[in-house]
Amino acid sequence: MAASEDLLDAVVMADDRFHGEGFREGYQEGSILGVAEGRWHGAVQGARIGAEVAYYQGFAFTWKNLLLGRTPDDSRKVKVLESLVGLIRSFPYDDPTYERLLEDLHRIRGKFKQLCSLLNVQPDFKMPAEGSGLSF
Numbered sequence: 001m002a003a004s005e006d007l008l009d010a011v012v013m014a015d016d017r018f019h020g021e022g023f024r025e026g027y028q029e030g031s032i033l034g035v036a037e038g039r040w041h042g043a044v045q046g047a048r049i050g051a052e053v054a055y056y057q058g059f060a061f062t063w064k065n066l067l068l069g070r071t072p073d074d075s076r077k078v079k080v081l082e083s084l085v086g087l088i089r090s091f092p093y094d095d096p097t098y099e100r101l102l103e104d105l106h107r108i109r110g111k112f113k114q115l116c117s118l119l120n121v122q123p124d125f126k127m128p129a130e131g132s133g134l135s136f
Contacts, residue, residue: 046096049105056112057088063119077118084111 064081067074087108092098116123 042096049101050093053088053091053093053105053108056084056108059112060084060088060115063115077115080111080115080118084108084115087111 060081064078064085067078067081087104091104091108092101095101098104113123
């Protein structure tokens with residue numbers, strides 16, 4: 001009877017051992033895939049934010065050139081425009097760990113909407129759901 005108990009213990013212990021080994025292997029594989037997926041997601045999100053801020057920058061520079069030498073009625077527009085340009089210039093492009101990145105992005109979006117309202121133009125920046133929409 002002792003031999004059958006040893007055999008049963010060996011089967012139970014093998015099950016526990018294989019379960020533990022499977023867990024460790026799965027955890028290691030998941031960690032590797034998680035890092036790769038996290039990097040990809042970060043790159044995609046960074047590209048979206050960069051494209052959005054670049055759109056605002058191009059919009060601001062274009063309107064700045066259009067408003068040069070205009071009437072004094074445009075002074076409020078120019079003031080808001082300069083404020084938007086200042087926010088864009090101070091945006092931390094090189095520091096993804098910047099704590100207030102999203103807060104600053106929301107400020108830029110708000111200033112852009114304010115400027116569009118003053119200029120009486122419709123804001124039309126739309127980021128496609130998948131990909132950048134660029135093709136070569």
